[in-house]
Amino acid sequence: MITILLITVPLFSGIASFFIREDRPRRVLMAACSIFHFIMVMALLSFYGREHGVFSQWFGFDNIGIIFLLITSILFFGASLYGVRYLSDEAKYARARAKSGGLFSPEAVFGGCFLIFLSTVTLTIASRHLAIFWAGVEATTLTSAPLIYFHRTKRSLEATWKYLLICSVGIAIALLGIFLLTVANNNQTQLFLARLIENAGCMNRQWLQAAFLLLFVGYATKMGLAPFHTWLPDAHSEAPSVISALLSGALLNCAFLGILRVYQVCSVAGLGHYCREVFIAFGLLSVIFAAVFILRQRDYKRLLAYSSVEHMGIMALGIGLGGIAVFGALINMIGHSLVKAGLFFSAGNILSCFKTKKIDDIRALMSSATRRLGILWMFGFLLITGTPPSAVFFGKFIILRQAFLSGHYLISIVFLTALAIIFAGMARIVISMTQGEDDCRPRENNSYNATGFTRTCLPAAFFVTALALGLYFPGWLTDILRAASRSLGGA
Amino acid sequence: MGHWFDFIGVTILLVNLMALSSSRVRSCVRIVAAQGALIGCIPLIQHLPHITPAQTLFPLVNIILKGVVFPWLLLRALRAANIRKEVEPIGGYPLSLLMGVAIFVISYWLINRMSAPGHPASVLNAAVSFSVFLTGAYMIVSRMKAITQVIGYLMIENGIYLFGLAYLKEQSFLVEMSILLDVFVAVFVMGIAIFHISREFDHIDTEKLSELNDTMTAGQGL
Numbered sequence: 001m002i003t004i005l006l007i008t009v010p011l012f013s014g015i016a017s018f019f020i021r022e023d024r025p026r027r028v029l030m031a032a033c034s035i036f037h038f039i040m041v042m043a044l045l046s047f048y049g050r051e052h053g054v055f056s057q058w059f060g061f062d063n064i065g066i067i068f069l070l071i072t073s074i075l076f077f078g079a080s081l082y083g084v085r086y087l088s089d090e091a092k093y094a095r096a097r098a099k100s101g102g103l104f105s106p107e108a109v110f111g112g113c114f115l116i117f118l119s120t121v122t123l124t125i126a127s128r129h130l131a132i133f134w135a136g137v138e139a140t141t142l143t144s145a146p147l148i149y150f151h152r153t154k155r156s157l158e159a160t161w162k163y164l165l166i167c168s169v170g171i172a173i174a175l176l177g178i179f180l181l182t183v184a185n186n187n188q189t190q191l192f193l194a195r196l197i198e199n200a201g202c203m204n205r206q207w208l209q210a211a212f213l214l215l216f217v218g219y220a221t222k223m224g225l226a227p228f229h230t231w232l233p234d235a236h237s238e239a240p241s242v243i244s245a246l247l248s249g250a251l252l253n254c255a256f257l258g259i260l261r262v263y264q265v266c267s268v269a270g271l272g273h274y275c276r277e278v279f280i281a282f283g284l285l286s287v288i289f290a291a292v293f294i295l296r297q298r299d300y301k302r303l304l305a306y307s308s309v310e311h312m313g314i315m316a317l318g319i320g321l322g323g324i325a326v327f328g329a330l331i332n333m334i335g336h337s338l339v340k341a342g343l344f345f346s347a348g349n350i351l352s353c354f355k356t357k358k359i360d361d362i363r364a365l366m367s368s369a370t371r372r373l374g375i376l377w378m379f380g381f382l383l384i385t386g387t388p389p390s391a392v393f394f395g396k397f398i399i400l401r402q403a404f405l406s407g408h409y410l411i412s413i414v415f416l417t418a419l420a421i422i423f424a425g426m427a428r429i430v431i432s433m434t435q436g437e438d439d440c441r442p443r444e445n446n447s448y449n450a451t452g453f454t455r456t457c458l459p460a461a462f463f464v465t466a467l468a469l470g471l472y473f474p475g476w477l478t479d480i481l482r483a484a485s486r487s488l489g490g491a
Numbered sequence: 492m493g494h495w496f497d498f499i500g501v502t503i504l505l506v507n508l509m510a511l512s513s514s515r516v517r518s519c520v521r522i523v524a525a526q527g528a529l530i531g532c533i534p535l536i537q538h539l540p541h542i543t544p545a546q547t548l549f550p551l552v553n554i555i556l557k558g559v560v561f562p563w564l565l566l567r568a569l570r571a572a573n574i575r576k577e578v579e580p581i582g583g584y585p586l587s588l589l590m591g592v593a594i595f596v597i598s599y600w601l602i603n604r605m606s607a608p609g610h611p612a613s614v615l616n617a618a619v620s621f622s623v624f625l626t627g628a629y630m631i632v633s634r635m636k637a638i639t640q641v642i643g644y645l646m647i648e649n650g651i652y653l654f655g656l657a658y659l660k661e662q663s664f665l666v667e668m669s670i671l672l673d674v675f676v677a678v679f680v681m682g683i684a685i686f687h688i689s690r691e692f693d694h695i696d697t698e699k700l701s702e703l704n705d706t707m708t709a710g711q712g713l
Contacts, residue, residue: 179655189659
C-alpha cells in the first residue's frame with residue numbers, strides 16, 4: 001500500500017504541476033510532495049521489520065532496495081527545499097527565457113518533471129521484475145532530460161542531446177541483455193527477481209554470461225562508469241545545481257541497483273567470480289579516468305561530476321572485491337550521495353553569486369562577504385575525498401582493507417595512487433578557490449540570496465549528516481546494510 | 492516455413508547494406524523504415540494460417556509506427572531543419588560497406604558459437620538481428636549528423652526486435668510493450684531535440700556540438 005502511494009502521489013502531483021499557472025502554489029506542491037514521500041519512507045522503515053520488506057512479486061523493497069529508497073527520499077527532500085529557494089531566486093531569469101514560447105513555462109516543466117522524476121526513481125527501486133525495472137530506468141532518463149535543459153541555452157541543449165543519445169543506446173543494450181537473460185532462463189519470460197534467483201541453478205551459463213555483460217554495459221552507461229561516462233560531466237555541469245545533485249546522488253545509484261540485481265542472479269548461478277572480475281576492471285578504470293580528468297579541470301561543476309565517476313568506480317570495486325568490501329561499498333554510496341548533494345548545492349550558491357563556472361575566476365571565497373560559501377566548499381571537499389571521520393572515509397577504508405587482506409596488492413596500489421592524485425588535484429583547485437587575494441567581487445547584488453540561511457543551511461545539514469554517520473553508525477542501519485551485503489555475496 | 496524466414500533475413504541484410512551505402516539522408520530514412528516494416532511482417536507470417544486478432548494487433552501497430560509514423564516525423568524534421576546534404580560517413584562509403592559485411596560475418600560466427608538452450612527459429616535471422624544491431628551502433632559512431640544518429644538508433648531497435656522474434660518463442664507482452672515505448676518516446680523526444688538543434692545553431696552537425704569538451708576547456712587556460 002505504501003509502495004503504491006510512494007509511486008502514484010508524486011506522479012499525479014507532477015502531472016498537476018504542469019497545469020498550475022501560479023508559481024507559488026506549484027513550489028509549495030513540489031516541496032509538500034517530497035516531504036510526504038520522505039515521511040512515507042520513514043513510516044515504511046518503522047514497519048519494515050514486521051512486514052519483512054517484500055510485499056509482492058511485482059513491487060516491494062528488500063534490504064538492498066530500502067537503502068536506495070532511503071537515500072533517494074532524503075535527497076529529493078533536500079532538493080525540493082533548495083529548489084523552491086532556487087526557483088524564486090532565478091525567477092526573473094527564467095521569465096525572460098519564457099518569452100521564447102512553449103506550451104508550459106520553464107518553471108512548470110521543472111516542477112512537473114521533478115515530481116515525475118521522483119515517481120519514476122521510486123518505481124525503479126521498488127520493482128522486483130527486471131523488465132519493469134528496465135522500463136523504470138528508461139522513464140528516469142526521459143523525465144530528467146527536460147530538467148537538464150532547464151536553462152534553455154545552447155550548452156544545455158548540447159548536454160541534453162548527449163545525455164539522451166548515449167543513455168538511450170545504453171538502455172537499448174540493456175534490453176538486448178534482458179532478452180539474452182530470457183534465453184538463458186530457458187525461454188521463460190517471467191523475469192521476477194525472486195523466481196530468477198530460484199531458477200538460477202539451471203540456467204544456461206554461456207548465455208547468462210553474455211546477458212550479464214550486456215546488462216552491465218547498458219546500466220553502466222547510465223551509472224557513469226568509465227569509459228561509458230562521457231555524457232556525465234556535460235549533463236552535470238549544464239543542469240541546474242539542484243538537478244545535478246539528484247542526478248549524482250539518486251539517478252546513478254538507481255542504475256547501479258540494476259547491475260546489482262543481475263549480479264544477484266549471476267552469483268547464485270555460479271558466475272560470481274566472473275562478474276566480480278568485471279566489476280573490478282571497470283571500477284578501477286573509472287577511478288583512474290577520474291584521477292586523470294580531475295587534475296586538469298577548469299570548471300568546478302565538471303570537477304564534481306568527475307568525482308562522481310570516481311565514486312561510482314569505488315562502489316563497483318567494492319562489490320567486485322567481495323567480503324566486507326561490499327559493506328564498504330554500500331557505506332560509500334550513502335556517504336557519497338549525501339556529500340555530493342551538499343557539494344552541488346554549494347556549487348549552485350557559488351554559481352548564483354559569481355555567475356561563472358570557471359575555477360580561475362573565483363578567488364578568496366573565505367573572505368568576509370562569501371565566508372559561508374567558502375567554509376562549506378572546503379568542508380565538502382574534505383568530506384568527499386575521505387578525510388577521516390566521515391562515512392566516505394569508512395567506505396574507502398573498508399574497501400582498501402579488504403583489497404589488502406585478500407591479497408590484491410596491485411589493485412590496492414593502483415587504487416591508492418589514484419585516490420592520492422584525486423585528493424591532490426581537488427585540493428589544488430579548492431584551495432585556489434577559497435584562498436588568495438580578494439580581487440574579484442560577486443557580480444550583481446544577488447550574493448545576498450545565495451549566502452542566505454536557506455541556501456547555506458541545507459548543504460551544511462547534508463555535510464553534518466555524513467560526518468555524523470562517520471562518528472556513529474545507528475544499529476538499525478547497520479543491520480540493514482549487513483543483510484544487504486550478505487545478499488550481494490559479501491560478509 | 493523456414494525458407495520464408497531465410498528469404499526475409501537475406502532481404503533485411505541487403506537493406507542493411509543499402510542503408511550503409513546510401514548517401515542521402517532522405518533515402519536513408521526510407522530504407523530504415525522499410526527495414527522496420529519488413530521485420531514487423533515476420534510475426535504475421537509466423538502465425539499465418541491460424542492468426543488471432545490479438546496476434547495481428549501488435550505487429551500491425553509496430554509496422555505502422557516504424558514504417559509510417561517515424562519516417563514521417565523524421566522527414567518533417569528534415570524539412571523543418573532544411574537539410575538536403577549528404578550523409579558524410581567517417582572513412583567514406585567503401586569502408587562503411589566493408590564494415591557492414593565484416594559485422595555480419597562476426598555476428599554469424601558469434602551466433603553459431605553460442606549453443607542456445609532452445610533452438611532459434613532460424614539461425615540466419617538471429618545472425619542478421621545481431622548484425623542489424625551492430626550496424627546501428629556503427630552508424631551512430633560513424634555519422635556526424637544528429638538525424639543519422641537517430642536513424643542508427645532506429646536500426647538498433649530493429650535489431651533488438653528481430654532478435655526477440657528469433658529467440659523468444661512465446662511472445663511476452665511485456666517485452667513488446669517496452670520496445671514500443673522505447674522507440675516511440677526516444678524518437679519523439681529526439682525529433683523535437685533535432686528541431687531545437689537546427690533552430691538554435693543553424694546546423695544539425697553534432698561534430699560542431701563540441702563546446703562541452705575537456706580538452707578544449709583545458710586548452711583555454713593554458
